[in-house]
Amino acid sequence: MGTATSGATPPEGRVGELARGVAPPDGAAAREAGERHLRLTKPPGSLGELEALGARLAGMAGRCPPPVPERPAVLVAAGDHGVLSRGVSPWPQEVTAEMVRNFCRGGAAVNAIAAEVGARVLVLDAGVAGETEPHPLLRRARVRPGTADLSRGAAMGREEAARALLAGAEAAGALLREGADLLVTGDMGIGNTTPAACLVAAFTGRPAAEVTGRGTGIDDATLALKVRVVEEALGLHRPDPSDPLGTLAALGGLEHAALAGAMLEGAARRVPVVLDGVSSCAAALVAAALSPPAAGYMVAGHLSAEPGAGAALEALGLRPLLDLGMRLGEGTGGLLAVPLVRAAARVLSEMATFEEAGVSGG
Numbered sequence: 001m002g003t004a005t006s007g008a009t010p011p012e013g014r015v016g017e018l019a020r021g022v023a024p025p026d027g028a029a030a031r032e033a034g035e036r037h038l039r040l041t042k043p044p045g046s047l048g049e050l051e052a053l054g055a056r057l058a059g060m061a062g063r064c065p066p067p068v069p070e071r072p073a074v075l076v077a078a079g080d081h082g083v084l085s086r087g088v089s090p091w092p093q094e095v096t097a098e099m100v101r102n103f104c105r106g107g108a109a110v111n112a113i114a115a116e117v118g119a120r121v122l123v124l125d126a127g128v129a130g131e132t133e134p135h136p137l138l139r140r141a142r143v144r145p146g147t148a149d150l151s152r153g154a155a156m157g158r159e160e161a162a163r164a165l166l167a168g169a170e171a172a173g174a175l176l177r178e179g180a181d182l183l184v185t186g187d188m189g190i191g192n193t194t195p196a197a198c199l200v201a202a203f204t205g206r207p208a209a210e211v212t213g214r215g216t217g218i219d220d221a222t223l224a225l226k227v228r229v230v231e232e233a234l235g236l237h238r239p240d241p242s243d244p245l246g247t248l249a250a251l252g253g254l255e256h257a258a259l260a261g262a263m264l265e266g267a268a269r270r271v272p273v274v275l276d277g278v279s280s281c282a283a284a285l286v287a288a289a290l291s292p293p294a295a296g297y298m299v300a301g302h303l304s305a306e307p308g309a310g311a312a313l314e315a316l317g318l319r320p321l322l323d324l325g326m327r328l329g330e331g332t333g334g335l336l337a338v339p340l341v342r343a344a345a346r347v348l349s350e351m352a353t354f355e356e357a358g359v360s361g362g
């Protein structure tokens, strides 16, 4: 279980071991939750999506009722992007490192929302281009200082993609060892909605124009350029989605790689993994391509306004819990779904049955 492997096995082999370590959720526990829902003091089906989520949580944990997550954590993976040189984002690259600093000081949206839901924050430098300083909230595992321009060549080498993925798995493993029982996956990286769109297009087969959006906020001309850049990249690399690591290396970002690893680690340890925005959803496609059962541990926290997010969630067969028009990343939308995940589990453990409560008609 987990990524305990190391030593002589090369990174790609360790990624394979991690992926093979994910067992499918327990169908019997999920069915038991479905049956229990019928005996709880409410009209059948009246808790809607919360019932389906509760059954999924039981399947993930392998028991009914499932544990109520008490110690959520958000992993914010950060990286920079060579494709920024194509003018796909209005923000300068320095903002990535500056925001990492802001996360560490507690001044970002992710910090405020994590405080609200009682989540621990861990930031991972998987490939920031600018300087990051040591800090207790920061894990520095930079594989390279940003990717290369994916529209002109591979974003990174295959081994680099594997190493960034393992860095994410190790960060998630540390959180879980230290007591986290639910993982939210967040991202930070100026320009990263372009590689996210590329990954979503590659894994879903949808055209660039359908999965490319305005990111942090771009005008029509820049959006048209961004769609062209994604099309060029897809034409250049001709990604093969049955080679997830190759696709990730050609088109992805270091934070996408790290988040895919974190998702596999969470799934291998049977912990719910809450997805956030488009980069988190793109990473989820990579994780699910490496290990199809991993999708069974993913919960779609919210529907980002970025179109690639919805396309990815549809391909993963996941329905978002919230739709608030958010498009920030950092794990913010995923964190807001944490109380819903908790409630879905708590309903199964704390509600009385018709028989226990002496309520007639059940």
Ligand SMILES: O=C(O)c1ccc[n+]([C@@H]2O[C@H](COP(=O)([O-])O)[C@@H](O)[C@H]2O)c1
Binding pocket: 088, 089, 090, 091, 187, 188, 189, 190, 191, 192, 193, 194, 214, 215, 216, 217, 276, 277, 278, 279, 304, 305, 306, 309, 326, 327, 328, 329, 330
């Ligand atoms: O979470 C989302 O869906 C989302 C949508 C748009 C932008 N973002 C964030 O904004 C940055 C990328 O936007 P851009 O325009 O620079 O590609 C990156 O730091 C993301 O976390 C995030």
Ligand SMILES: Cc1cc2nc[nH]c2cc1C
Binding pocket: 091, 095, 099, 187, 188, 189, 216, 328, 329, 330
């Ligand atoms: C300020 C800022 C904060 C962010 N958080 C996630 N992506 C971001 C992009 C910008 C530009």
